Amino acid sequence: MPHIGWNGLKVRPGVPLLRGSEQSRVYFVHSYRALPEAGNQSWVASTTTYGCEFISSLGKGCVHATQFHPEKSGAAGLQLLGRFLGAGAGFEAAAQHDAATLSGLAAAPPLARRVIACLDVRANDRGDLVVTKGDSYDVREKPAEGVQGAPAGDVRNLGKPVDLAARYAQDGADEVTFLNITGYRESPLLDAPMLAVLRAASVRVFVPLTVGGGIRDLVDGQGQCFTALQVAAEYFRSGADKVSIGSDAVAAAEAYYAAGGQKSGQSSIEAISAVYGAQAVVVSVDPRRVYVHSPEETRHVCVRAPRPGPMGQQWCWYQCTVQGGREGRDLGAVELARAVEALGAGEILLNCIDEDGQGNGFDAALVGAVSAAVRIPVIASSGAGSPAHFTDVFRATAASAALAAGIFHRNEVTIAQVKQHMHDQHVPTRLA
Numbered sequence: 001m002p003h004i005g006w007n008g009l010k011v012r013p014g015v016p017l018l019r020g021s022e023q024s025r026v027y028f029v030h031s032y033r034a035l036p037e038a039g040n041q042s043w044v045a046s047t048t049t050y051g052c053e054f055i056s057s058l059g060k061g062c063v064h065a066t067q068f069h070p071e072k073s074g075a076a077g078l079q080l081l082g083r084f085l086g087a088g089a090g091f092e093a094a095a096q097h098d099a100a101t102l103s104g105l106a107a108a109p110p111l112a113r114r115v116i117a118c119l120d121v122r123a124n125d126r127g128d129l130v131v132t133k134g135d136s137y138d139v140r141e142k143p144a145e146g147v148q149g150a151p152a153g154d155v156r157n158l159g160k161p162v163d164l165a166a167r168y169a170q171d172g173a174d175e176v177t178f179l180n181i182t183g184y185r186e187s188p189l190l191d192a193p194m195l196a197v198l199r200a201a202s203v204r205v206f207v208p209l210t211v212g213g214g215i216r217d218l219v220d221g222q223g224q225c226f227t228a229l230q231v232a233a234e235y236f237r238s239g240a241d242k243v244s245i246g247s248d249a250v251a252a253a254e255a256y257y258a259a260g261g262q263k264s265g266q267s268s269i270e271a272i273s274a275v276y277g278a279q280a281v282v283v284s285v286d287p288r289r290v291y292v293h294s295p296e297e298t299r300h301v302c303v304r305a306p307r308p309g310p311m312g313q314q315w316c317w318y319q320c321t322v323q324g325g326r327e328g329r330d331l332g333a334v335e336l337a338r339a340v341e342a343l344g345a346g347e348i349l350l351n352c353i354d355e356d357g358q359g360n361g362f363d364a365a366l367v368g369a370v371s372a373a374v375r376i377p378v379i380a381s382s383g384a385g386s387p388a389h390f391t392d393v394f395r396a397t398a399a400s401a402a403l404a405a406g407i408f409h410r411n412e413v414t415i416a417q418v419k420q421h422m423h424d425q426h427v428p429t430r431l432a
Contacts (some may be wrong), residue, residue: 008108114401172432180213202239212244228268253339273344287318359385387421
């Protein structure tokens, strides 16, 4: 399964390039591994544990290679790159560890639970891209209080996308997600401003960038056809590390089940995953609760409801939606998760509509059900209102990451506060 996240290094003696990295975490995103064995011991510079111990870097003579991504590993990665550029002849020392063994070395830090900052990006009435956040998808300022018939205000402006992304990365965000909700989302290849945001962010932000919005097969206003793979490729070329697929993933899952669990090879998930790897494909799910009195009332996977339904129902299933939550489908979130994993997705982002903007905490019932149903990483989203909410969802579920937007944009909670709370409560995390 894809190894996605910040993990530690067990460093062999005599590797100057990695000196001081033993207690740091670096960013991994890969689907393949090399295992240490007798024939490659003289090459192994460090190992990492994810299910088993694998080789995370190699050193031999003047050559060093890493399985992790220094350019996405924040300060620790930049320090490593700096040593590489300045190592000179001293870099040969990496070849002097042949007799060293990995036994007896201090254990590396475990895989961290990630904290992700999400930025909804949209053009305002003047055409400038801004980070916004709304209530139930309404991102415009409300009319003046008490003034009937007053027009709605401009798009709510919570900051400039690149500046906010850089600030969050500096504050300790493990990843930054851009959700493209601009007017060009129907033809994202024409969205030069959003592509420019990605390019500019890549210069200042040294953690992974995910972008979502409009990634599907499409026909533009001139009648020209583009595939989802072409759209994703443009985002990748502009600096994205992962792309997030929404409504198109629901259609792909429905087709998968209609075909008796057979893959067609035609879905956007399959096409992008085949070229760029499963770790590059995130599926964003927007489910809402459908309450039932007992699991026998529905064919969908049910869980105990976090709170009773309007008629006292104690059970619910999570209905997938499309079109920004406006249209429900006869497909549960658990069933969708299983389908997109089979199709090649590497990660699932769960946005619980019922909890969005409520500040009551993540929906642990939803996150727990989905993370238990698949082997790929699951990101909890919607509902965060305090640092404790992040710790709670990590303790209650197998979620790999948790995402928030509004509380960070409004400075109600900082990422550093979230990370410190997790650290104090012994939840593995990367402190900036």
